[in-house]
Amino acid sequence: MEAESIPSVSPLIQAADQWGELLLLLPLLVALEAVLSADNAIALAALSRQLKDPRQQGQALNLGLGLALLFRLVLIGAARWVLDFWPLQLLAAAYLLWLCLSSLQPLWWGSGAGDGAAAAAEPEAAAPTAGHNRGLGMVVLTLALTDLAFSLDSVAAAVAVSDNLLLVMAGGVIGVVALRFTAALFIRWLEQFRHLEAAGYLAVGLVGIRLLLRLGAPQLVPPEWVLLLVVALLFAWGFSSRNPAEPVEQPSP
DSSP, X not given: OOXXXXXXXXXXXXXXXXXXXXXXXXXXXXXXXXXXXXXXXXXXXXXXXXXXXXXXXXXXXXXXXXXXXXXXXHHHHTHHHHTTOHHHXXXXXXXHHHHHHHHHHHHHTTTOHHHHHHHHHOTTTTOOOHHHHHOHHHHHHHHHHHHHHHHHHHHHHHHHHOOOHHHHHHXXXXXXXXHHHHHHHHHHHXXXXXXXXXXXXXXXXXXXXXXXXXHHOGGGOOOHHHHHHHXXXXXXXXXXXXXXXXXXXXXOO
């Protein structure tokens, strides 16, 4: 006699199967979230660094990712409909490409000769950034929207792994918590490595291009391992060179 044929035992076996699936797939989903969110963490760290006060940076990450978690749970709950709604994917792709290009422009080309001269002449007056001027609330909203745009890619991958809604939500919650700590690490690393911010935004652009290809030319979408390899190479470049150490002022004799 099979155990499943006994009515009193059958629910226990089904529960054991569900827990077995949880224990097996949850680490996979968390690892998937961590890998796919590495570029997301850099973008969130760079956006929160626009606030000069470290205390406000932490507040922005806490509030922004708290709001992002709500957005992500709604996205997972409506995944079957949302992932087939092409205008949302197009909007997310356009936002990620805009974020990439608008962020790389001052990093690589500066904001113009006049602005550069003014910044050199009055460095303290030029210190506040656009994010700082917008205030904490706007940075929080930007963080949440950025994570939502990234979530379209990670949620699609998670739903492909399992159709268990609660399991995918659990992976999403743990992924957001891990993202909070990863972004805090990247805030420090961005101050130490000169190419890391540019590498992160290039990875953001790759995600945007991938979303566009998925909409317009799905046959051209590269395999997941290709994207991960390119992102890994970008990160290797990002960590390849440290910022020069600030000179220590010698006391006058």
